[in-house]
Amino acid sequence: MTKTIQAVRGMNDILPAEVHLWQTLEQTVEAWLGTYGYSEIRMPILERTELFVRSIGEVTDIVEKEMYTFVDNLSKESLTLRPEGTASCVRAAIEHNLLYRAPQRLWYAGPMFRHERPQKGRYRQFHQFGVEALGFAGPDIDIEHMVMCARLWRLLKIDGVQLELNTLGDAEARARYRARLVEYLERHHDALDADSTRRLHTNPLRVLDSKNPAMHDVVAGAPRLTDDLDPESAAHFEAVQAGLHAAGVPFQINPRLVRGLDYYNRTVFEWTTDRLGGQGTICAGGRYDGLVEQIGGRPAPASGYAMGVERLIELMKEAGSLEPRAPDVYLLRQGERAERYAESLAERLRDSGLSVTLHCGGGSFKSQMKKADASGARYAVIIGDDEALAQELTVKPLRAPAEQVRVKLDEAVERLRDVA
Secondary structure, eight states, X not given: OOXXXXXXXTOOOOOHHHHHHHHHHHHXXXXXXXXXXXXXXXXXXXXXXXXXXXXXXXXXXXXXXXXXXXXXXXXXOEEEEOSOSHHHHHHHHHHTTHHHHSOEEEEEEEEEXXXXXXXXXXXXXXXXXXXXXXXXXXXXXXXXXXXXXXXXXXXXXXXXXXXXXXXXXXXXXXXXXXXXXXXXXXXXXXXXXXXXXXHTTTOGGGGGGOOOGXXXXXXXXXXXXXXXXXXXXXXXXXXXXXXHHHHTOOOEEOTTOOOSOTTOEEEEEEEEOSSSTTOOEEEEEXXXXXXXXXXXXXXXXXXXXXXXHHHHHHHHHHHTOOOOOOOSEEEEEOSXXXXXXXXXXXXXXXXXXXXXXXXXXXXXXXXXXXXXXXXXXXXXXXXXXXXXXXXXXXXXXXXXXXXXXXXXXXXXXXXXHTTO
């Protein structure tokens, strides 16, 4: 017997029963982004590896351990399935001179790829919505990004989400802090785990993001970046906090929040929840003023964030804000004349704006009614040869205690439109 071929581990099929949940979220997010003036951009999922090495950072976990990278057989170039969207979006903006005309508010959606240990809410192919504002220097755009997220949680009926906020300062401030942090960590070298030891001289700020409980005391005692903060970044951060207070968006300062990508500066933030086990971050981002120049464009400020679709879906299920999709009508038919009439009737009902599932495959009316009930439809429309001869239809409510009635098409449409 031939062995069954299964999907690659950590890369999941989204089955029909789930797809409509994704579509509901996608439609809500697209409409929400439109109310803030963001335009969609679509980038390829495959990029030159150099783009991510240069932007994310050569000594980050993503570049060192998680990227799907290969050498193209024809071009001999090193290519990578995108592990995140910001670098691709900035590359596209530079390549197509989008910033030449004006600052850009952009958004994108699609799959990202990281070779991680699969678990609930963390997959090797995962999906994100990304939001990027290119060319905006002030704290107002940082504030907008967090305020708009707060609105989305309300639209999706998701509660219990906490905003955590920090600032990383400018490059000189981080260099000063980095030196103090390395000195501190070297004094506690015996308490560092293997990952922290490896990061000590390459990416020491990531030690602060350790999830190892054994590292808690070392991280808690580390010096704080705010002690080395430059005046401009401090003023920027104060303005961000004031704007959030004015907008009524609660937040918590987390001095250990550093994010996992090298390109961030100044404001960084995460929206977190305790309802997803170990994968508590549902949305994260911040400011990355040096990235445009780093990739090869003219210097330009920028800020953005991304949210995980799979994690949002889980929270929406828990909140009960996603109902299964069902047709308005399930149309049953039996008899030679009924077969032909039912097909034309189904089209006429669809012309009136109703969604109709037309039964196929034969079977008794009893077996067809079981399928109608399982479909979730509010009404069954029953067509036998008698109905076909009279050009009528029998309407049976499936979700309410009402009698079935036999009516002409126009009257049936009026009854059924109450569903749509």
